[in-house]
Amino acid sequence: MAAVRDVTLDVREGEIFILMGLSGSGKSTLLRCLSRLIEPSAGAVMFDGVNLLDAAPQDLIEIRRHKMGMVFQHFALLPHLTVIDNVAFPLSLQRVGKSERMQRAQEVLELVGLKGKELRFPRQLSGGQQQRVGIARSLAANPELWFLDEPFSALDPLIRREMQVELQRLQSVLKKTIVFVTHDFDEAIRLADRIAIMKDGAVVQLGTPEDLVLNPATDYVAEFTGDVDRAKVVSAGRVMRPLSGVALAGEVNERDKIVAIAPRIIGAGQAFAVCNASGEALGEIDPETVLGILLERGSRQ
Structure with a gap:
């Protein structure tokens, strides 16, 4: 069975678009197809009028460096670098001058509430603080499109809720286009403008949280929405x-x-x-x- 099959969707500028489903449903694979971290075997992935499947390797690298940001479930921070150096790292890959990249890193650290933690190392931070560093790092290059792959699932429930509120606050300021993967429907309805529910590699329903709760298309979707406080x-x-x-x-x-x-x-x-x-x-x-x-x-x- 294909990991992702017959998926056609659009992500609107400035929205939080959530991919959700049970483990193995294909949501993370689809996210990686959109960024071409995984090569789709057919179809097209259009971004700014360019089919990413036709993009040359160097062009794709430039698109990822300058127009895309990504936050993973596991923070993937560099343990030997300080917080501010972790955040500035993507800018160093862009060959941005040290003064400019440190200024930008400081700005996004303040944006995510980590002012005063610049010279600490990842091991000196809590899980929630480490994830904030990951978010700041992905924002440092000011991406147009932001991929978040279950970014809060490794956190305990209280910190997870705090990070959801933080994401909503950031989005109210930054107005990014976000593709967000989760298996938690409560998280999805709290954050999403629209949700695509996946099963066995296919999208079984796409709509607003209200659409899914009021008019579930299948029994599978109804299972997700059954315990939701309408x-x-x-x-x-x-x-x-x-x-x-x-x-x-x-x-x-x-x-x-x-x-x-x-x-x-x-x-x-x-x-x-x-x-x-x-x-x-x-x-x-x-x-x-x-x-x-x-x-x-x-x-x-």
């Missing part, structure tokens, strides 16, 4: 009803998650308008709908 995933715009013309108690944004707006709507005991970013009312959402979503998870357990 209130944390479903937005007001997805479950609103047409405007009825009755008085409304207030308004919420169409992108607001049910868990965030439930106290207001249930507390008021009346429907709220669901508005877009311009303040235009698109529909309404009532307490009964909100309660139904809040209670649904418990009824399935």
Whole structure:
């Protein structure tokens, strides 16, 4: 059986695109095909209008050095180098002058919250701090496309959650295009703009977290989403009803998650308008709908 087969997808600029599935589903192999660390046997991998399968070796090296960043599950730090030298290492491969690369390394270390740790060695850092160094190193070259291959799975749950929050913070600042591999659906729905779920080397469903939770295409996808707290995933715009013309108690944004707006709507005991970013009312959402979503998870357990 092929490790990856018949996969066709696009990754949009500035989104967090997550590849997920059980161990052996092909997600990490697909990630490596996208960067040509593994050679696909057929098809095309298009990046900035260039088919990477046709790129000459030297051109591919330049693309990886200047336009791609990668963070692995295991931090792969150089133990004999200090933190700042680890971060500056990719820039030295680009033959960037020492003063410039140290300045850039300092900037990204501050960005990931490691100011003051520049002269420590990897062995002197916690697991979460080491992974931050790995993230800073991958950002040093200011890549357009950022590959993260289960970057937090080796961390304990508390640090893992902190790193997820850190990634969300970084993305709000940097707006990178990210392809992120995980087998953890809770992590996927927390981070993703869109998710591709893989099985036996194929993509079985691709969509937003809401798409996957509300409309699983197969039993396999339903298994991933079965224990998800829908209130944390479903937005007001997805479950609103047409405007009825009755008085409304207030308004919420169409992108607001049910868990965030439930106290207001249930507390008021009346429907709220669901508005877009311009303040235009698109529909309404009532307490009964909100309660139904809040209670649904418990009824399935």
